[in-house]
Amino acid sequence: MSNVYRVALAGNPNTGKSTLFNALTGLKQHTGNWAGKTVDMAEGTMQHKGETYKLIDLPGTYSLFSNSKDEEVARNYIVFEKPDITLVVLDATSLERNMNLALQVLEMTTNVIVCVNLIDEAAKRGISINEQQLTRRLGVPVVKISARNKTGFPLLFDTMDRLVKGIIQCQPALISYHTVIEEKISKIEPLVRPLIDDDLSARWVALRLLDGDESLLDEIKGRMAQKEEQTRGLKYPV
Ligand SMILES: Nc1nc2c(ncn2[C@@H]2O[C@H](COP(=O)(O)OP(=O)(O)OP(=O)(O)O)[C@@H](O)[C@H]2O)c(=O)[nH]1
Numbered sequence: 275m276s277n278v279y280r281v282a283l284a285g286n287p288n289t290g291k292s293t294l295f296n297a298l299t300g301l302k303q304h305t306g307n308w309a310g311k312t313v314d315m316a317e318g319t320m321q322h323k324g325e326t327y328k329l330i331d332l333p334g335t336y337s338l339f340s341n342s343k344d345e346e347v348a349r350n351y352i353v354f355e356k357p358d359i360t361l362v363v364l365d366a367t368s369l370e371r372n373m374n375l376a377l378q379v380l381e382m383t384t385n386v387i388v389c390v391n392l393i394d395e396a397a398k399r400g401i402s403i404n405e406q407q408l409t410r411r412l413g414v415p416v417v418k419i420s421a422r423n424k425t426g427f428p429l430l431f432d433t434m435d436r437l438v439k440g441i442i443q444c445q446p447a448l449i450s451y452h453t454v455i456e457e458k459i460s461k462i463e464p465l466v467r468p469l470i471d472d473d474l475s476a477r478w479v480a481l482r483l484l485d486g487d488e489s490l491l492d493e494i495k496g497r498m499a500q501k502e503e504q505t506r507g508l509k510y511p512v
Pocket residue numbers: 285286287288289290291292293294304305306307308309310311312313333334335391392393394395419420421422423
């Protein structure tokens with residue numbers, strides 16, 4: 275029987291997430307050359323090597339710090355719904371600006387593929403990208419594609435296949451912060467760890483708490499209460 279793997283598409287607005295989503299699923303999500311088109315999550319499926327991949331087109335965001343509803347939607351999906359793969363879609367012509375969001379995702383979760391899109395446009399502008407070096411520096415696979423021209427897809431599919439089958443293991447590069455912050459993280463992290471799910475990064479939660487992210491705290495509390503309720507329901511069925 276075919277497995278169903280969930281793949282979330284994350285990235286800055288206008289990096290071609292919906293164009294990629296449409297190319298892979300055959301659906302027709304709204305695309306266009308302005309930011310903020312995708313407001314809700316769209317879902318579609320694709321097949322590869324007998325496996326089913328459920329793709330989730332997340333709203334484009336510049337960060338995942340819960341400054342807006344879109345950021346919360348994208349963050350909650352990546353952190354709490356735990357997709358099998360988070361595909362970070364970057365614009366090859368603005369790699370430096372796009373990297374901010376990629377690094378945030380790498381702090382939140384492990385199974386990440388970085389997709390450098392608009393590689394056709396980058397080539398036109400004389401920009402060349404060394405994906406091997408990026409892979410080494412980021413600790414996760416980096417694949418160059420053009421979603422519009424449908425190039426680079428075979429390697430992307432192969433990378434997805436090898437990631438879900440455990441043939442590739444990601445070791446996301448972690449950002450080291452200033453000593454003062456690192457000291458605070460090392461104090462908070464052990465206090466946070468027993469309170470959260472094993473697969474939630476205690477370092478990331480500690481960082482968000484240091485930043486005063488109330489919305490994340492509320493989200494975690496709500497989800498913990500829900501889980502407790504479910505466990506109680508299972509123990510004492512009515
Ligand atoms: N040249 C080129 N243009 C692309 C490519 N992929 C997407 N585009 C264009 O980039 C623009 C934005 O694409 P979308 O797919 O709507 O971007 P998005 O990331 O879904 O944007 P939001 O929903 O706002 O976050 C569109 O005009 C696409 O045609 C590509 O590989 N090459």
